[in-house]
Amino acid sequence: MSEEKTVAAPFPGVFYRRPDPESPPFVNVGDVVEAGTVVGLIEVMKMFQEIQAGASGHVTAVLVENEQAVDAGQTLLTVE
Amino acid sequence: MALEILRPGLMTTVQDEGRTQGYALGMPPSGAMDRFSYHVANALVGNPSGAAVLECTYLGPEIGFSQATTFAVTGADLPVHLNGKEIQPWASHRAEAGDVLGFGFLRSGARAYIAVAGGIDVEPVMGSRSTYTLCGMGGFQGRALRAGDLLPVGADATGTPGRSLPAALVPDFAGPAELRVVVGLASYRVTPDSLAAFFETEWQVTPDANRVGYRYRGGLVEWVPRTQPRGAGSDPANVVDIGYPIGSIQIPGGTEPIALLNDAVTGGGYATIGTIISSDIQVAGQTKTGDVTRFCPVSIDAALGARQEARARLAKAREAIEARS
Structure with a gap:
């Protein structure tokens, strides 16, 4: 069993799981990510910032919905 | 360098x-x-x-x-x-x-x-x-x-x-912010009950909050019914163009107040119901999306007093820094 890691929101805003409404989510549970893989976007101040995974592993849970408001430090997803 | x-x-x-x-x-x-x-x-x-x-x-x-x-x-x-x-x-x-x-x-x-x-x-x-x-x-x-x-x-x-x-002089930015506001110039456009409710409401900073302005959510205001005067737009939030001081609060549509900050337009046709006092602009500027903000009405004298206090606090900070170097 490898260590569980989390990806947190670096700042507050609105979380988007997909790059645009027609596209599939950046990641789903079970997907393999590496450090630097884009897992979502956070919109604040009319700007979108890519949120990247900090470590590699499988996505075990996505804890926020698409277009949900998130606070700074809030866990977005877990990786194992 | x-x-x-x-x-x-x-x-x-x-x-x-x-x-x-x-x-x-x-x-x-x-x-x-x-x-x-x-x-x-x-x-x-x-x-x-x-x-x-x-x-x-x-x-x-x-x-x-x-x-x-x-x-x-x-x-x-x-x-x-x-x-x-x-x-x-x-x-x-x-x-x-x-x-x-x-x-x-x-x-x-x-x-x-x-x-x-x-x-x-x-x-x-x-x-x-x-x-x-x-x-x-x-x-x-x-x-x-x-x-x-x-x-x-x-x-x-x-x-x-x-x-x-x-450490005692380092500001604490956690928790709800209280922003002092001088009521006016176009507060007459809002019903008295609605104006009172504005100051009772816990507003939340939306993601639309930057150096130009902060948009808040949490309540709505009721306008005093009137026939719009010549030169004013058709939205009940409209007035004939006025100057917008830094910190002035307008409520286009009546639902989401916008506080205009350092990079904001300096005049226009929305009723400004109050102005955040100069010494609390910095408090607003340290609130982030999702934070709770309350507005508190104060007199001009109280606002000027707060400005003096802010200057005194900065002077004290500078002295303390000099003394510790």
Whole structure:
């Protein structure tokens, strides 16, 4: 069993799981990510910032919905 | 001497005390949103008052130093790293050539200030180095910083490392903010009950909150019915054009109040129901998306008193910094 890691929101805003409404989510549970893989976007101040995974592993849970408001430090997803 | 922007953060701009000489012409002043943190950052590194610093919103940049210098970080509570090792905020530090300044995730507040000995030495425009991004003027090429930018720093300033602000004088940005407001100029457009309710409401900062203005959610206001006068728009929130002071609050549509801040338009046709007092603009500027804000009505005399208190607090901070160096 490898260590569980989390990806947190670096700042507050609105979380988007997909790059645009027609596209599939950046990641789903079970997907393999590496450090630097884009897992979502956070919109604040009319700007979108890519949120990247900090470590590699499988996505075990996505804890926020698409277009949900998130606070700074809030866990977005877990990786194992 | 230069600062190399390795990562820009979300919204990092050059700011100083603001472009006040153009205000009478309708030019927004821009300038540091949190004046206390801005002035303390300069005092810590030994810069003269008015030197330009970097203002970073929500997400800190990563910056390389081309030469040895002195720097300080104040404002929002986010971990400050020098070469990956956490260092004290609200204190001046020596950086060697090749050192890298970085940041962890935001804990509270919204804006951090990075002062470097000698100040950010961009060309002043209309008497100020502040960036006004909407018009693309001032600061570094009139815009927020990008990776690869090389920022000039004033020469021949070594600064004074080892200074710090006593913990008791460091502002606490956590928890709900209370912003004092002088009611007017067009508060007559709102029903008395609705105006009273405005000051009872817990408003939440929306994601639409930047240097131009902060939009809040949490209630609605009722307008006094009237036939709109000639020259006013058809929305009941419209009036015949008036000046918008910095901090003025308007409510287009009646649902989401907008507080106009340092980069905002200085006049227009929305009823302004109150104005955040000058000494609380910096409090607003340290609230972030999702934070709770209450507005509290005060008299002009109370507002002027608060301005004197803010000046006294800054003077006390400067004295304490001098005494500890």
